[in-house]
Amino acid sequence: MSPRQRIAIIGLDCATPDLLFDRLAADMPTLTALRQSALWGPLRSVIPPITVPAWSCMTSGLTPGELGVYGFRNRIDRSYQRMGLASSRTIQVPRLWDLVTARGGESVVIGVPGTYPPSIIRGHMVSCFMAPNTEVGFTHPLGLRDEVEQVTGGYILDVADFRLADPNETAYRIFEMTEQRFRLARHLAARTSWDLFAFVDMGPDRLHHRFWRYCEPRHPRYEPDGQFTGLFRAYYRALDAHLSHFLEVLPGDCAILVVSDHGAQSMIGGFCLNQWLIEQGLLVLTGPLPDQPTPLAPDRIDWSRTVAWGDGGYYGRVFLNVVGREPAGVIPADSYEQVRDELADALTALVDHEGQPMGTRVMRPEDIYPEARNVPPDLIAYFGNLRWRSVGSIGHPRLHVFENDTGADDANHAELGVFLLAGRGVAAERRNDLSLYDVAPTVQAMLDLPVPPGQRGRVLV
Amino acid sequence: MSRSFIVLFDDLPSPYSRTVSDCVIDELRARGEEVNLAEGGKAAEAGPGVPDGEDVFPVVTVTIGSRAAHDDIGVTAPAFVDVRIHAGAPAGDKPDPEEDQMLIMRADTEPAELFTQRVIGELERRGLLPEAEIYTAHEEEEVIGRLQALGYIE
Numbered sequence: 001m002s003p004r005q006r007i008a009i010i011g012l013d014c015a016t017p018d019l020l021f022d023r024l025a026a027d028m029p030t031l032t033a034l035r036q037s038a039l040w041g042p043l044r045s046v047i048p049p050i051t052v053p054a055w056s057c058m059t060s061g062l063t064p065g066e067l068g069v070y071g072f073r074n075r076i077d078r079s080y081q082r083m084g085l086a087s088s089r090t091i092q093v094p095r096l097w098d099l100v101t102a103r104g105g106e107s108v109v110i111g112v113p114g115t116y117p118p119s120i121i122r123g124h125m126v127s128c129f130m131a132p133n134t135e136v137g138f139t140h141p142l143g144l145r146d147e148v149e150q151v152t153g154g155y156i157l158d159v160a161d162f163r164l165a166d167p168n169e170t171a172y173r174i175f176e177m178t179e180q181r182f183r184l185a186r187h188l189a190a191r192t193s194w195d196l197f198a199f200v201d202m203g204p205d206r207l208h209h210r211f212w213r214y215c216e217p218r219h220p221r222y223e224p225d226g227q228f229t230g231l232f233r234a235y236y237r238a239l240d241a242h243l244s245h246f247l248e249v250l251p252g253d254c255a256i257l258v259v260s261d262h263g264a265q266s267m268i269g270g271f272c273l274n275q276w277l278i279e280q281g282l283l284v285l286t287g288p289l290p291d292q293p294t295p296l297a298p299d300r301i302d303w304s305r306t307v308a309w310g311d312g313g314y315y316g317r318v319f320l321n322v323v324g325r326e327p328a329g330v331i332p333a334d335s336y337e338q339v340r341d342e343l344a345d346a347l348t349a350l351v352d353h354e355g356q357p358m359g360t361r362v363m364r365p366e367d368i369y370p371e372a373r374n375v376p377p378d379l380i381a382y383f384g385n386l387r388w389r390s391v392g393s394i395g396h397p398r399l400h401v402f403e404n405d406t407g408a409d410d411a412n413h414a415e416l417g418v419f420l421l422a423g424r425g426v427a428a429e430r431r432n433d434l435s436l437y438d439v440a441p442t443v444q445a446m447l448d449l450p451v452p453p454g455q456r457g458r459v460l461v
Numbered sequence: 462m463s464r465s466f467i468v469l470f471d472d473l474p475s476p477y478s479r480t481v482s483d484c485v486i487d488e489l490r491a492r493g494e495e496v497n498l499a500e501g502g503k504a505a506e507a508g509p510g511v512p513d514g515e516d517v518f519p520v521v522t523v524t525i526g527s528r529a530a531h532d533d534i535g536v537t538a539p540a541f542v543d544v545r546i547h548a549g550a551p552a553g554d555k556p557d558p559e560e561d562q563m564l565i566m567r568a569d570t571e572p573a574e575l576f577t578q579r580v581i582g583e584l585e586r587r588g589l590l591p592e593a594e595i596y597t598a599h600e601e602e603e604v605i606g607r608l609q610a611l612g613y614i615e
């Protein structure tokens with residue numbers, strides 16, 4: 001790979017343009033100064049804007065449908081029971097570090113979601129928070145683990161007891177994890193040889209989900225004078241200082257890309273998707289509706305009378321029970337489109353807890369992906385355009401709920417993340433048309449890597 | 462079906478091909494596979510667990526050789542290691558370069574660990590080696606619990 005152009009990708013999961021480019025810009029002098037010579041702007045994420053698959057889409061240039069990954073856990077087959085966690089092996093296409101390896105270059109990859117178990121690359125990889133613990137082989141080469149442990153004093157995969165711990169403790173752990181990521185990044189950037197350096201800090205995402213009500217005046221439970229009101233400013237100041245120290249160890253010819261996979265917005269509450277399907281007569285249980293929130297296990301469903309069921313998470317996945325496709329399908333194949341259209345219309349027309357239109361968006365995989373591999377949902381639903389999360393459990397007192405049984409959650413994902421690229425030959429410019437799919441083609445062009453087939457993004461430099 | 466693997470050194474092994482062989486052997490054994498070793502193309506003498514003369518049997522031969530050039534397969538790199546994966550044929554048969562069942566991969570300067578992973582991946586791709594489990598049941602529960610707490614899944 002000569003002449004040598006290097007690039008360092010600094011991933012900030014869930015970082016929002018509103019905070020980084022506007023409200024906290026004065027608290028982030030390093031990032032703000034970097035912007036003066038950068039191509040930057042809001043970055044439109046993928047559908048769905050979820051950490052897995054978004055980082056893999058960014059680093060492969062392909063859609064979730066082409067990757068066959070629609071979230072952290074996906075149906076393995078058309079049975080009702082089998083679900084599998086998405087792992088690095090699920091990604092069957094080359095990502096940027098694979099291209100660098102094939103080209104004979106070296107990469108350092110730290111904490112990029114979708115990298116457990118770690119891939120064998122030229123260079124070094126510390127896999128992501130999908131590693132069960134640090135006793136397993138979460139690094140490549142394996143021997144890197146000892147170095148990681150030594151440098152970090154005990155590597156933090158993720159914030160422990162995220163929702164259940166005392167919020168002071170959670171805040172401390174988020175700061176600690178971010179400091180540790182940057183410390184490790186700084187160490188490996190200085191010690192190793194690389195062409196591509198890519199690391200992701202999950203700190204912003206954890207901060208937003210846990211404490212968003214303290215920074216967002218439009219949050220329904222906004223606390224302007226709460227104990228954690230100054231937390232965001234303190235966190236992003238610290239992050240900016242870490243960024244500054246990291247940039248100090250980068251070689252002078254290195255391009256810098258600061259990027260996020262999605263943004264954040266206030267979460268109003270949760271919409272009980274399966275309970276609504278039950279009320280519509282589309283989902284039938286084998287027994288009575290439980291009187292308290294209960295996970296909807298497959299054996300609770302009378303599949304011979306069920307038309308549709310859904311999955312919970314930051315967005316809704318709706319599956320139809322189709323004759324000849326699902327084991328006990330009830331929708332004849334020739335009625336599939338009609339049933340799906342009617343269900344999409346009903347979801348789109350949902351109202352919120354005050355009887356106002358929720359503004360729900362419903363999408364069909366074939367309309368948004370050129371290909372939908374593995375087992376895609378039949379419908380993708382953004383309740384209130386992601387201002388409401390999807391609740392899959394049943395037995396709630398009403399369809400709209402405001403308590404999460406796993407603990408407080410203040411934020412949902414939003415479609416706009418951040419993009420900032422500085423380096424040789426990059427013209428300083430603000431743009432509003434940036435897409436997550438542009439990242440891989442741009443990095444490939446800068447590193448003179450081959451272009452894998454199927455990419456839809458643009459080369460931005 | 463349980464398989465026996467023969468890891469076979471072909472021609473004159475270089476330090477590099479020895480390293481690759483060691484890595485392949487370690488990986489196969491770590492996965493609980495039976496591995497027999499042989500040198501010089503004598504798969505039939507590879508030891509216990511190698512059936513003789515059956516039409517189809519669960520033996521996979523991984524031949525690792527190092528050569529200066531290999532004109533018969535059109536590779537003329539100054540130095541490389543080749544790996545042949547030979548399955549489902551009588552032990553001792555010489556792999557036929559024309560047959561699809563044989564794989565030859567160049568190593569050149571590729572790190573041995575990376576090259577090994579490609580060998581293992583090819584064995585998996587051909588269904589000759591089950592993919593290693595990513596998580597134990599306990600580990601999967603641990604990760605699912607974490608993802609639930611984070612709100613990604615329910």
